[in-house]
Amino acid sequence: MISRALQSAYVAIRKNPLSDTSASKHVQAAIHIYIAKDNLGKGHVTPMIYAVIKLAIGMYGLILGMHWMRSGLEELAADKLPIWIQRFVKTPTRGLFTGIFITLLLQSSGAVTVITIGFVSIGTITFADSIGVILGTNIGSTITAQMIALQLDRMAIPILGIGFLVMICCKRPLRHIGQALFGFGMIFTSLAFMTASLQPLAQSGWFRGLLQTSAANPLLGVLAGAFLTALVQSSSATTALTIALSSQHLVALPGAIAIVLGNNIGTCVTAVLAAIGNPIQARQVALAHVLLNVAGVAIFLPFLQPFTWLNQAITSSPAMQVAMAHTLFNIISSLLAWPIARPFASFIEWLLPARQSV
Secondary structure, eight states, rough: HHHHHHHHHHHHHHOOSSSHHHHHHHHHHHHHHHHHHHHHEEEEEEHHHHHHHHHHHHHHHHHHHHHHHHHHHHHHHHHHHHHHHHHHHTHHHHHHHHHHHHHHHHHHHHHHHHHHHHHHHHHHSHHHHHHHHHHEEEEEEETHHHHTTTTHHHEEEEEEEHHHHHHOOTTTTTTHHHHHHHHHHHHHHHHHHHHHHHHHTOOHHHHHHHHHHHHHOOOOOOOHHOOOOHHHHHHHHHHHHHHHHHTTOSSSSHHHHHHHHHHHTTTHHHHHHHHHTHHHHHHHHHHHHHHHHHHHHHHHHGGHHHHHHHHHHOOOOOOHHHHHHHHHHHHHHHHHHHHHHHHHHHHHHHHHHHTOOO
């Protein structure tokens, strides 16, 4: 009744505007908003729209949680990071382990790559020594996917609460620990929110068709993963979304693995952006990062089905299968490139020589 009365009043005002044009417009706008709210409450907005909005909110919360956790951890180690990198990155092997350790600490391969580019730009470390760090960051980034696959939903709220209390009640360095805990809890809270939002999408024919098409054509899955990761600037976030899709049985494992492979290409955008405007050595690091990840995907893609079987043999959990595929891909591809790090660095210097102005 109220909605019909408001609609009638809205039509009447449109036909016979008030003498005060400004007042008439304000009244029309107010009635229009009220009608929209009334329609929203009556379910005129489909559950699909609600699901998409919830998914977007969950993704935003996930990225924000990762940012909070990373920021807290960075503050804890801020004074020591330059010392560690300068002291330990002297050979590809030491660079590999340094990259793994710092990425585990910061929970961001992109952040470590950007730091490395900065040090190469000012001459603190050489380009050749940075190759090992890049390989290490690829391995170190896999721990985030493994944590997400554990689906620690029940612990999320307590961790969130403890982190918040420590963050507002304590001084440094405990405050930074609280910030990291708060971000950690926010990651799993957002992941649960995303998983719940995917249930209405599971009933959608077009959504299922889109995922089935990606699963049937692995190259499309790779491109989708690369594009989404480049868009949100977080491979961990897109891997988390893929894990959520897989755990809801919305995407088959081969398609999920293809998306994860694409994530590793998309994450290179961070390095490319960081290298813009920097010396040629910094651009060499970015190029090396891109070529290493693209080559790894190119090697694995033809063997996607056997790789799928391997992960299915390791675990029966769909979420863990995706996380394990992410881990194995990065470990194997990094270890394959590790023995040839020096020749690969020479190859990059040949492709992009220091004398060249780009």
